[in-house]
Amino acid sequence: MPIRPLQFFAALGIACPSAVAAGVVINEIHYDADPMTAAVEFVELHNTGERALDLSGLFFSSGIRFIFSQGSTLAPGKLFVIARNKAALEATHPGLKVDGVYEGRLANQGETLTLAAGHGAPVLSLTYSDQAPLPTKADGEGYSLVADGVSETGYRASAAIGGTPGSDSAGEVPAMKLTIDRLSGDRVRLTFEAEVGVIYTLLATDALGQTWESLARFEPNADGTVTSSIALGQARHRFFKLVSPVKP
Known part of the structure; x- marks a missing residue:
């Protein structure tokens, strides 16, 4: 019986790309904070599946630079927050535990974030922009982009300035005047x-x-x-x- 790719990757102690792609979404991005508070930018991943996922060895190959260390796991329903500046983000959001710090910075005008495995094989990718139809409130007004299965773009602006890193924002209702x-x-x-x-x-x-x-x-x-x-x-x-x- 041939070995399936899933078993092959697991045997090597490397995250299974297909399982991660099926269960993980880029849940929230704070890419263009006020220039005075740019240090609080972040990316948040969410395990939407029913099984814990091994993220060991995965890395962002475009956009920011970050490698998940061996033993990195994400339980069902849990969030993984990586920040530009750990101390600044945790100070801004009391009680938040930042899981990692990335190198580089998120492009204010938009770019493509790619999570990859092995020799760079893409696991999941997201292209964001500061132009409509994506929410323009996330462009320098202090709001973040939040994954939203109802929106036609797949994302909406956060209800609160600064976003909600480390908190499930699925039930958020953006304020409307x-x-x-x-x-x-x-x-x-x-x-x-x-x-x-x-x-x-x-x-x-x-x-x-x-x-x-x-x-x-x-x-x-x-x-x-x-x-x-x-x-x-x-x-x-x-x-x-x-x-x-x-x-x-």
């Missing part, structure tokens, strides 16, 4: 902050449990704002929700 002004008749003016490049839809229903109908779609301005006058309908009581993104 929303204003509704009554106009004449059944019309209102809706104003809110949004993510550039993301399409938002206003839905309505006369009763919870019934079908939601689409009232309007919004695409943010270049400054990340939406202002629109819409008709809400003549019903005495209605329920509304603003959702994103719109899937084709």
